[in-house]
Amino acid sequence: MRWMQFPREIYIGEKIIEDINNIIARLFHQRNCIILSGRKTYNLVGRCVEKKLSSNFNVRSFIVLSSNYNEVLRIKNEIDFNDSFFIIAIGGGKVIDIAKVLAKETDTEFVSIPTCASHDGISSSFASIFKEGIPYSIKAKPPYAIIADLEILKSAPYRLTASGCGDLLAKFSAIEDWKLARRIRREPFSEYAANLALMAARTVIKYRRLIKRGETLGIKKLIKALVASGISISIANSSRPASGAEHKFAHALDIIKPGNDILHGEKVSLATIFFLYLHGKDWKRIREIMMELRCPTSIYDVKIDKEDFIQAILKAREVKPDRFTILEYKNLSRDDIVKICEEIGIF
Ligand SMILES: [Zn+2]
Numbered sequence: 154m155r156w157m158q159f160p161r162e163i164y165i166g167e168k169i170i171e172d173i174n175n176i177i178a179r180l181f182h183q184r185n186c187i188i189l190s191g192r193k194t195y196n197l198v199g200r201c202v203e204k205k206l207s208s209n210f211n212v213r214s215f216i217v218l219s220s221n222y223n224e225v226l227r228i229k230n231e232i233d234f235n236d237s238f239f240i241i242a243i244g245g246g247k248v249i250d251i252a253k254v255l256a257k258e259t260d261t262e263f264v265s266i267p268t269c270a271s272h273d274g275i276s277s278s279f280a281s282i283f284k285e286g287i288p289y290s291i292k293a294k295p296p297y298a299i300i301a302d303l304e305i306l307k308s309a310p311y312r313l314t315a316s317g318c319g320d321l322l323a324k325f326s327a328i329e330d331w332k333l334a335r336r337i338r339r340e341p342f343s344e345y346a347a348n349l350a351l352m353a354a355r356t357v358i359k360y361r362r363l364i365k366r367g368e369t370l371g372i373k374k375l376i377k378a379l380v381a382s383g384i385s386i387s388i389a390n391s392s393r394p395a396s397g398a399e400h401k402f403a404h405a406l407d408i409i410k411p412g413n414d415i416l417h418g419e420k421v422s423l424a425t426i427f428f429l430y431l432h433g434k435d436w437k438r439i440r441e442i443m444m445e446l447r448c449p450t451s452i453y454d455v456k457i458d459k460e461d462f463i464q465a466i467l468k469a470r471e472v473k474p475d476r477f478t479i480l481e482y483k484n485l486s487r488d489d490i491v492k493i494c495e496e497i498g499i500f
Pocket residue numbers: 272273320395396400417421
């Protein structure tokens with residue numbers, strides 16, 4: 154049996170946060186509401202949402218401090234509602250990832266209110282969580298609803314927007330890995346999920362100028378593409394369509410350099426060029442587009458040491474070992490990695 158879980162309602166528009174009371178009243182019958190946000194996002198959006206919802210709901214706000222599993226336990230212990238509640242997650246990756254796991258563990262629903270368009274986790278059921286310093290991608294819960302306010306998303310720093318573009322362009326290499334796994338390992342493959350992920354990646358190419366200028370239409374297309382990528386994960390019931398060797402690299406770099414301040418989409422976009430080259434695909438074209446969008450294409454753009462990049466590529470094989478990609482297929486040596494990086498401008 155196949156089981157797919159999707160967000161039930163998606164709201165996209167300018168200043169729709171002002172209508173938050175009506176939207177939430179339409180979605181939930183409970184009166185108890187937990188708001189999760191980050192320190193910055195609480196000041197920017199959370200406080201305002203809390204104030205608006207307080208007129209209709211019993212609201213408890215929590216500031217999410219890290220994407221560590223202990224944070225889920227801490228918040229769970231501090232929830233003092235006697236009857237059922239729902240969760241509203243306002244922020245970027247960290248807050249939404251914690252909400253996904255908290256919703257699963259408390260058997261509740263959560264609404265995702267992204268404050269930046271920086272990755273496709275805003276709509277997917279998979280969460281990136283750290284346990285004892287090691288990053289894990291775990292199956293949790295997709296958001297019950299997504300409220301994407303374009304005014305809020307437009308005001309996010311451009312670096313976060315570029316990260317979202319990088320996370321989507323990474324689908325070109327992720328899908329090649331999936332096709333390879335189908336061919337070599339006879340892994341199940343969903344044509345529909347793969348095409349949806351690729352369509353999301355192509356949206357970035359098509360609307361890149363509008364995205365770069367921060368125009369409303371560009372940000373709208375970007376957020377819709379990120380939502381579509383998350384939905385491709387729901388269709389496949391696996392992060393396969395959205396995550397290949399370039400995501401394994403990102404996780405490996407987080408293990409080698411914990412606490413690095415390189416954004417998720419920055420790590421994967423850099424590695425995407427490397428893996429597209431290995432797949433024999435048109436890496437030059439994607440590199441040009443990344444440069445246009447100011448996504449990192451060299452270690453000097455994100456300040457990664459040469460040695461850390463090499464070690465992360467080598468270590469990436471150990472991350473999610475059951476995920477077969479071009480890395481396992483080619484079994485690269487250190488010298489191969491250096492040679493490729495010099496050829497394609499990563500070093
Ligand atoms: Zn990603």
